[in-house]
Amino acid sequence: MYKPPNTKLRLSPQDEYTHAPEAARNYNESMYFNAFDTAKGVGLWLRIGNRVNEGYAEMSCCVYLPGGKVGFMFARPMITHNDAMDAGGMRFEVMEPFKRLRVKYEGELLIMDEPAAMADPSAAFKRYQKRPSTIYLEFEGVSPMHGGEIVNLDDTPIDLDPENSVYRGHTEQHMAVSGTVTVDGTKFKFENGTGYRDKSWGPRHWHNFSWYKWLPVAFDRDFGMLFSVKDPTAAALPISGNVLSNGEYEPVIDGRIWTEYDDDYHPKLLTAWITTTKKTYIVEGKVLSTVPLRHRKAGGDASSYTRITESMTEYTCEGRTVLGMTEYCDIIQDGVPLSVRQGRA
Template sequence: MYMPPNTRLKLDPRDEYTHEPEPVSNYNESMYFNAFDSDAGLGLWVRIGNRPNEGHAEMTCCVYLPDGRVGFMYRRPALAGNAAMDAAGMRFDVVEPFRRHRVRYEGDLLLMDEPMAMADPGRAFKRFPQRPAHIELDFEGVSPMHGGEIVTLQGERATLDPEHAVYRGHTEQNMAVAGHVTIDGVRHDLRDGTGYRDKSWGPRHWHSFYWYKWLPVTFGRDFGILLSLKGRPEGGPARVSGNVLRSGIYEPVLDGRIDTDYDPDWVPRSLAAHVTTASGTYTMTGRVLTTVPLRHKRSSGDGRSYTRIVEAMTEYRCGEHRVLGMTEYCDLMTDGVPVSVATARAAA
């Protein structure tokens, strides 16, 4: 993760729970989990984002079914306070800090046989039916924690610009998953699932992300790759971060790049990620299976620009390892072109 100069990270198990909101309008506290059963061809991700100073939460649930359909829901329920991660039928519980978490959902999902229709969410919610869903998942950490709160070198709270920050603290972890998902009366079990989680807290505007590419892939209990590339509005090479999990130990990523094949709408079809650590290099390939495009409109501007987040269930391979995982690309879009593509073209 990126840190300002003269700062370090502080990791504290108390940060697994909710915090007292900072006195800024855009304070955000969010948790995200993904889970996959590679044998069953099933995947999902869920997120709760509390925005107590704006008086609402954000809840997103996205399930990738084996037949290519997607169950999706997004809600913005009213929120008074920041006491729990509990919004619109979704609840996250910390069972044991840094080790075990539980996810439950009871509510409807929009059942889409054309997931790309979410590029126009208003039309998609009118076009597709909503069906009842029930999710119960238990997550077990299989890696150390990555990240923490950004503090000064002396351990004091760092000063952040709330208009440009995306978090004060951020943590991530590779996970094992077990549980079940039921949609429209059909139950799917995750028996030996893999997954990933993250948590952020502090000031956040979505449009503060210029562009990033995030590949959080857990191949199993003893191997995983996280690669994150973040673009710089001022130009220059992307910020590279991440780690490789080998037998319970994280190897920090020293360098990395992602080569992407896009369709005509600039949606990724496949990719190759090249990762370097102190002990060697890794090449991880991905074949995108199912994609859901999401968007965040800017509160001001000429209407030509918005933030697009592509959430794609992807089949990953690295050496003899194979697993389902997430591909997440976030871009400022202008006239339909991702800024990550536009800047790469300009630099070529």
């Protein structure tokens, strides 16, 4: 995680809970979880982003089902405080800081035969039917915590420009997952699930991201990786992450990602070369299903927008295979991602 000069990272168990909102109108506090049962061919991710100064939360739920269907829901429920991660039928609870968390969702999911239809959300919500869903999952941390709040050396908050910020604090962790996921009457029991989580707080505009490629993968309780590649023209630390090996994180010091895209520039295949302080890992990924999500800048050019592709991916590395996430965020201009235009796909 990048730290500006003369700053440090500070992490407290209290950071697992919500923070007092800053005055910035675009203050955001968000938590994200993903979970996969590779044997059953099921995966999911969930997110709550409280934007209390704007009066609403962002609630997202996405379940990748066997056979290629995807259940998806997004809402902006109204909120009046930042005291909890609880919005739109979704709730995140901290049972033990850095160790155990609980995720619940009760609500509907839009069941899509063609997940790429979410590129036009209005049309997708008219085309597909909603079905009841319940999610109850327990997350157990199997790695050290990564990240914290960036502060000055004297522990005072750093100065941020809210209009150009994406977070003040950020944490991540590899997880083991158990529980149940029920979609339209079909129940899936996660027994040896793997997953990942992150949390951010501070002022954020989605369009402040240029582009990034984010690979959070947990192969089992003892092996996984977080690998991130960002726009080198906009990021002070374009390559970052960790490899989890036997309970410890090996810091990433170099790496790259090769991607094969389809006609819509959704990822199909990828190879990541991830170099840590100990060795280079080669990770192969085959995308099984992609949900494209867009964020338009208010008053901006209609032909340019931020797109995030959320892809359930079959990963292999050193003889192990598991389901995990591939998240690519990019500025799309006239249908082409900025990272592709830069030749850094």
